[in-house]
Amino acid sequence: MQYDVASIIRGYAQGYFLMADDDDNLGWYGSNERTLIPLDDRFRYPKSLQRVLNQNRFQVAINRDFLAVVTGCANRKPTWISPSLQEIYWLLYQTGYAYSFETWQDDKLAGGILGIVIGSAFIGESMFFNIPEGSKVAMVKLVERLRIKEFKLFDAQMMNPHLARFGAYIVDDDEYNSLLKMALQIPCSLI
Template sequence: MEFDIPSIIQGYAKGYFLMANDGDDSLGWYSSRQRALIPLDDRFRYPKSLRRVLNQNRFQVAVNRDFVGVVEGCADRKTTWISPTLKKIYWELYQTGWAYSFETWQGDTLAGGILGIAIGGAFIGESMFFRIPEGSKVAMVLLVERLRDRGFILFDAQMNNPHLERFGAYTIRERDYKILLQKALARPCSLL
C-alpha cells in the first residue's frame, strides 16, 4: 500500500489513523466506534503528586528538539504498532510540518514525550513514552496547556486506557467525534 502525505492527512481528517500489526510492516487505516479524547477544558485533571513535580520545574519542555528520539522512544516496547514504514511516514509528516514531538528534558537527557499530528485545531496523539519517571505525565499536562493557549479544539488520544483516564480522558461515539473533528479542522492553529 502506497502512502503519500496528502492522502495521509486526508485519512486523519476523515477520522482514521494508521497502525501496523506488531512484528509486521504492513500498514492499515483504523477507526474506533468509541474515540478517546483528552479534555482541553476544566475536565482535564492530574494527580496531586504530579502538581509537586510541576512546581519543582524538574523538566524543561521543547517541541521537535528530538523528533526521531521521541518516535524511537514510542516504538521501544515489547509490542509496538510503530513499524519501520510508519517511522518513515512520521518523519515525512514531520518534514512537511504535520507531525510534532512534544518533549520533556532533564538537562541534555530526553525524559519523555508525546508524538502527534496537528491538523487545524486538532491534535491527534499517536503515542507517548518516558525514560525518566514522570517525564510523559509532565509532557501531557504541559501539552494540554499549550493546546489551550493556542486555541486547539480537540486532543484525540484514539483509544482510552487507565493511564489516560487519570487525566480525565473520556470516550465519545464515532459520529460525535467526526462532528467535533470537522469543527477542529476548520480552525487554524499552530503548535509552535
C-alpha cells in the same frame, strides 16, 4: 517506499489512524468510540504530579529531537509503530504535520508525546518516558500549550488507565466526527 502526504492527512481528517501489524503491514483503522483529552476544566492530574511540576525538574521543548521521540514511542513489545510508520511520521514532520512534545532533564530526553496537527486538532499517536514522570509532565504542559494556542480537539485515540487519570473520556464515532470536522475548519499552530 513512497508515501503520499495528502492521502495520509486525508485519512486522519476522515477520522482514521494508521497502525502496523507484526509484519510491518500498514492499515487504516477506525473505532466506534474515541478517547479525548479535555482541553477545559475537566482536565485533571494527580496531586503528586503537581509537586513534580512545582519542582521544575523538566524543561519542555517541541521538536527538539523528533526522531528520538518516535524511537521512544516505538520501543516496546509489541509495537504498532513499525519502521514504515516511523518513515511516515518523519515525512509528516518534514511537511509540518507531525510534532514531538518533549520533556528534558538536563540534556536527557525524559519523555515525549508524538502527535499530528491538522487544523485545530491534535491527534496523539503515542507517548513514552525515559525518566519517571517525564511523559506525565509532557501531558500537562501539552494541554497548557493546546489551550494557549486555542486548539479545539485533543484526540488520544484509545482509552487506557494512564489517560483516564487525566480526565480522558470516550465519545462515540458520530460525536467524534462532528468534533473533528469543526476542528479541521480552524487553523492552529503548535509552535
